[in-house]
Amino acid sequence: MSKAAEKADNLIFGVEPYVAGKTEEYMSDNQVAHFRLILNGWKQELSSGLERTRSTMQDETVNHPDPTDRASQETDMSLELRSRDRERKLIKKINESLADIDSGDYGFCENCGVDIGIQRLEARPTATLCVDCKTLDEIRERQKV
Numbered sequence: 001m002s003k004a005a006e007k008a009d010n011l012i013f014g015v016e017p018y019v020a021g022k023t024e025e026y027m028s029d030n031q032v033a034h035f036r037l038i039l040n041g042w043k044q045e046l047s048s049g050l051e052r053t054r055s056t057m058q059d060e061t062v063n064h065p066d067p068t069d070r071a072s073q074e075t076d077m078s079l080e081l082r083s084r085d086r087e088r089k090l091i092k093k094i095n096e097s098l099a100d101i102d103s104g105d106y107g108f109c110e111n112c113g114v115d116i117g118i119q120r121l122e123a124r125p126t127a128t129l130c131v132d133c134k135t136l137d138e139i140r141e142r143q144k145v
């Protein structure tokens with residue numbers, strides 16, 4: 001694989017992974033700007049997906065005389081709607097993360113206040129909990145069921 005392709009592969013919504021300086025403070029201005037780029041890039045990607053779904057649904061709202069066709073069309077539609085719903089929820093989360101960036105809360109666990117960490121945030125830019133709190137949260141979730 002060429003160097004350029006390798007680089008493009010680990011892009012995070014069009015943004016290269018962050019390389020922090022040794023003495024760099026966590027959530028420095030540069031890091032904040034970095035995550036703002038990622039979140040906006042992600043949002044843009046999702047929004048263009050929503051646009052696409054909307055136009056596909058309009059295109060496909062034609063009358064299928066064959067009942068089998070109509071049934072499969074309805075399944076497609078509900079799948080589309082479900083993924084649209086998921087996208088909309090994600091966009092809401094991304095907006096919340098962007099608001100956290102503005103208020104200076106981004107990157108810190110909302111439960112215990114520790115650094116969530118650059119790598120974890122790059123993998124999950126909307127994470128609001130550190131790994132430990134997230135794990136506990138999931139255990140509690142599972143016990144509820």
Ligand SMILES: [Zn+2]
Binds near residue numbers: 110130132
């Ligand atoms: Zn925590």
